Amino acid sequence: MLLIYICHLCVQSFYAFFCADKPENVTLSTSSISVCKGSVVTFTCTADANPPVHTYRLYENGVVIENLGGSRITIKALNTSGQFNYRCEASNSVGTGTSNNTVVIVEGEFA
Numbered sequence: 853m854l855l856i857y858i859c860h861l862c863v864q865s866f867y868a869f870f871c872a873d874k875p876e877n878v879t880l881s882t883s884s885i886s887v888c889k890g891s892v893v894t895f896t897c898t899a900d901a902n903p904p905v906h907t908y909r910l911y912e913n914g915v916v917i918e919n920l921g922g923s924r925i926t927i928k929a930l931n932t933s934g935q936f937n938y939r940c941e942a943s944n945s946v947g948t949g950t951s952n953n954t955v956v957i958v959e960g961e962f963a
Contacts, residue, residue: 872902872903872945873902874949875899875900875901875905875942875947875948876899876901877899877900877949878897878898878899878941878942878951879897879899879951880896880897880910880939880951880952880954881895881896881898882895882938882954882956885955885956885957887930887957887958887959888959889932889958889960892927893927893928893956894926894927895910895925895927895940896924897924897940897942898924899924902944903945905922905924905942905944906921906922906945907921907922907941907942907943908920908921908922908940908942908943909941909943911941912936912938913937930956933958933959935955935956936956936957937953937954938953938955939951939952939954
């Protein structure tokens with residue numbers, strides 16, 4: 853029997869293989885991509901990881917704005933007009949994975 857495992861770290865015990873990988877398929881989703889100034893947006897970061905993710909970080913225009921610890925959801929009021937690039941990093945004991953950028957456009961005043 854031929855067994856092929858592709859992962860960063862594999863350990864064989866008497867009964868099974870245990871694989872550990874950095875977070876993959878890191879995805880950042882938002883409750884809206886175009887909002888009025890003053891609106892509240894929910895950001896959700898998800899990742900596939902073994903061992904589990906212990907830290908999520910949310911970036912705005914390349915700067916960390918939120919260290920979420922083990923929580924993957926944050927709610928943020930957007931009080932400045934403009935176009936903003938958000939991304940998420942997910943980390944576990946093996947490494948870090950990063951989402952693609954998500955653009956959020958903030959326009960005008962919230963009525």
